[in-house]
Amino acid sequence: MYDRKTVRRRRAVLLLLVASSLILVTASFGDGLRSIERGALEVFGPIQEGASRVLEPFRDAAGWVGDTLDAKGELEDLRKERDELRRRLVAERGALEENKELRAQLKMNERLGFAKQGAVVARVYVRSPTVWYSTITIDKGSSDGVREGDPVVNGAGLVGIIRRVAGGSAQVLLITDGNWGVQARINESRRVAGIVQTAVGDPNDLRFEPSGSDDRVREGQTVVTAGSTSAKYPSRFPPDIPIGRVTRVDEDEGTVHVRPFADLRGLEYVEVLTEPDL
């Protein structure tokens, strides 16, 4: 169908494209392309934000259809969760009146007040479409005091960490990213500490690997940031930021499954802690 010259030219172009891709992949693992990444964030940021605003009505309409379909199934689950939370709330309120230890815990929670840690509220305008690169881009950057490594939270708990910063925007690495991890501990048994990592592909399933304690981890316990750091996972997370709730304990693998408190697929606004209490 094609003459030999056309076939040769087509193969040469294909080879060139594949080779270019492989060269780019190799170069991306050094720091050589970081300036290009920053430049891309500067250029693409405003364009993407503008497009995000323009396309918001269409997105909302499509989201409404999907939400309506999902809502029926979620209603029953949410009712059960509400009843469970109400029961727990009543029990915990009663205990608070009598238990000094819980009063001390309450004071500690108040000390966590994010407003005192230079919290900057940001709007999410880009989400990574794949389950491998779980990132979002927000509309606050270095001009708002945001720096690389700053913790990102929302009302429910830990969301991620600032990965790249430009003047008016920043990219957040979510806690569901495969290369992410944070020092954490069980809130109810403060001696149980370890590292929380993600299970790639499932944004509702984090893995907590406890170490150095004989205390058992139980379902329903809360996992919070430890406030410490390691060489492998350096971070600036303050202690006691809620991460998630233990859903299953796998005794054989020594792994604890944790469901994150933050709904990472539905993020619209987040807070960046620009002056975290370490």
Added chain:
Amino acid sequence: MSRPAHLGVRLALLALATVLVQTAALSQLSLLGATPDVAPLVVASVGLLAGALAGAVMGFGVGLLVDIALLQTLGITSLVYVIVGHWSGRIGESVRDPQTAALPLAAGALGTFVALTVFSLLQFLLGVEAPVSFELVRQIISTVLINTLLALPVHALVRRVLGGAVEDRRRRRRRARPGLSPLIQP
């Protein structure tokens, strides 16, 4: 403007629009627990309509823009989409009737599946340390299903955008192989 230059301009604009719409709008939608991803659909449609070479070039361009826009490891998505664009072009060139509606449906589903699977395999090869959840398989299947539903409208849109810049393959094939039709045998 010559036909290749005309096609190049249209492909460049189409690639830019695809990445903007995907990152700014579609990536924030969730259907059946997955996110629609029109980028492999557009690349596959360009391959079908404009040939393997244009498909591969479009795949490289769209992949590069996606990697830049999402600050991913540069080159990975380009490599994946080059494969999708080239092979959809080869499929389009080898079938007897490239105008059949089943072709964009099949190319969209297959292209999405190949893109997601190869992307995941490359991630493994590049050394992701985290354990992998079975949920990833469900996500891939859901995305393939959603993209299959979107394949026909996306293909129609791409055909409209490219318009006269691509040669009508059905006419070209009939000119090239007149003996294939039993109706015009001597």
